Amino acid sequence: MANEPAKPAPAAGGRAGMKKELPxxxxxxxxxxxxxxxxxxxxxxxxxxxxxxxxxxxxxxxxxxxxxxxxxxxxxxxxxxxxxxxxxxxxxxxxxxxxxxxxxxxxxxxxxxxxxxxxxxxxxxxxxxxxxxxxxxxxxxxxxxxxxxxxxxxxxxxxxxxxxxxxxxxxxxxxxxxxxxxxxxxxxxxxxxxxxxxxxxxxxxxxxxxxxxxxxxxIVTKILNFVADRQAGKVNLAYADIVVAGGLGMGAVENMQLVKNLAKSLGAEYGCSRPLVQKGWMPAERQIGQTGKTIRPKLYIAAGISGAIQHRVGVEGADLIVAVNTDKNAPIFDFAHVGVVTDAVRFLPALTEAFTRRLSPHNRDKLAG
Known part of the structure; x- marks a missing residue:
């Protein structure tokens, strides 16, 4: 059964003009x-x-x-x-x-x-x-x-x-x-x-x-056999601590490897925005947003993603959002904690190199000492 018609978000005092005695x-x-x-x-x-x-x-x-x-x-x-x-x-x-x-x-x-x-x-x-x-x-x-x-x-x-x-x-x-x-x-x-x-x-x-x-x-439905999910045991994008995602700003399907490389350097999961799935650049299970996965990582790096509301509702629970985009007026900068206005295709390799160097076992030992 359908709900009543959609109402605007309630004001602090409740539903203006709609208050009535409950049955x-x-x-x-x-x-x-x-x-x-x-x-x-x-x-x-x-x-x-x-x-x-x-x-x-x-x-x-x-x-x-x-x-x-x-x-x-x-x-x-x-x-x-x-x-x-x-x-x-x-x-x-x-x-x-x-x-x-x-x-x-x-x-x-x-x-x-x-x-x-x-x-x-x-x-x-x-x-x-x-x-x-x-x-x-x-x-x-x-x-x-x-x-x-x-x-x-x-x-x-x-x-x-x-x-x-x-x-x-x-x-x-x-x-x-x-x-x-x-x-x-x-x-x-x-x-x-x-x-x-x-x-x-x-x-x-x-x-x-x-x-x-x-x-x-x-009961009409009968269970004949149970087959375990082949994906069981793999990291779930929705529950990853760090996620790196790419959007149309990556320019070409081969550039998504830059997103994967950065994710690997951080021990993170990688994903994408909806247009990349529609283009066939990434599988649907990697999509983040309203019609994809909702995530709440400790760190989310969005490369070349504009940040429309469909994407925003899937990521705004992240503790730290870092956005990389050439358009300084992109909507993602309205809710990102850190914004970098530059070309993600040039920026991601440098960031990957820096993280790889910083997080290498040799440097971790030096920092610990």
Whole structure:
């Protein structure tokens, strides 16, 4: 079901001219939930990022923060429960069943929908991963509520409604969307958009068990085999500490080797802006930005990238952004921490040489001495 029309970003006092008394039945909905995405005992980091953001929303609303966990009985699910509390949850809603061992839309949609209908959270957050997007859409449709996808910012306004901000019109604008007439208010957030909360060792708190009440015969999809991801074990661009990326300013496909060389000298990952993928210069998995990867590295070096809003939303969480561009008026200089106005094709080899010399084992030993 579609959300209400997009509204402008809320002012400090809330939605001007839109304040109204919430329906009486909304009072039954209380609490902020985060769906904890766990596959084969591994929790996706976006779940922890959402717990950090959910903690802020819950504190503003004066309600509890809960994790919703669906999975089989075993150490993997037990680990997910412990980590959910360690990352800020007040309680966990748990559905344990062997039918939830691997993700299938039918049992997960029924399970999460049943939990929502029974315990009525006012806000439900999911990661905008492949799994999360599939699950969020079917759950929102079943619940007949709104869903704001790929959010870059979440807040609570003066009327205690969720203000979910996301890019629109191809990423050229940001809009804030409200789900005013339905509950729960649902949103998905891409990995690395929100910061990772601090982990705190604490005992497991309240766990509310709920049955799935479903049989294998009720599920159309069958799992015949599980094939491990061939990319498993490789560095994930979204979670790299240092990223070097190139854009159209690199001039030619062969010049992207300069980006790769600099990344290698720093022990970094490399990426690119969308136009390079469209030209076929780089594979889609290396794209950074709204329609690619969102990153939060300690250092991001952007070479020959103009910095349009589509790219900005994917990188502005970086601790330090260094931009290299010949155009002093390029948008990237509006949000970069350090700007270098020069030709990246000439600048990158010199920078690579300097880093290689500086970070060589011989020089590291001299500096340590």
């Amino acid at each position: 009486e039945h909304f009072k039954a909905y209380k609490g902020v939930w985060v769906f904890i995405e766990a596959e084969r005992g591994v929790v996706h980091p976006v779940s922890y990022e959402l717990l950090g953001e959910g903690r802020k929303l819950a504190d503003q609303l004066g309600v509890e923060l809960a994790g919703a966990i669906l999975g089989p009985k075993g150490e993997g699910t037990n680990h997910a429960i412990a980590e959910t509390f360690a990352h800020g949850a007040d309680l966990v809603y748990l559905m344990e069943d062997e039918l939830l061992a691997d993700y299938r839309n039918e049992p997960f949609s029924k399970g999460l929908t049943d939990l929502v209908n029974t315990y009525k959270p006012e806000i439900l957050l999911l990661g905008a991963t492949t799994l999360g997007r599939d699950l969020a859409g079917s759950v929102a449709t079943t619940l007949l509520t709104g869903l704001t996808a790929d959010c870059t910012e979440l807040a609570v306004d003066a009327d205690k409604s969720l203000a979910a901000t996301r890019p629109t019109f191809g990423g050229s604008l940001l809009c804030t969307i409200y789900t005013l007439n339905f509950r729960p208010q649902m949103a998905t957030v891409r990995p690395r958009v929100m910061s990772m909360p601090a982990r705190t060792d604490k005992p497991i708190g309240k766990v509310v068990m709920h049955p799935l009440n479903m049989a294998e015969e009720d």
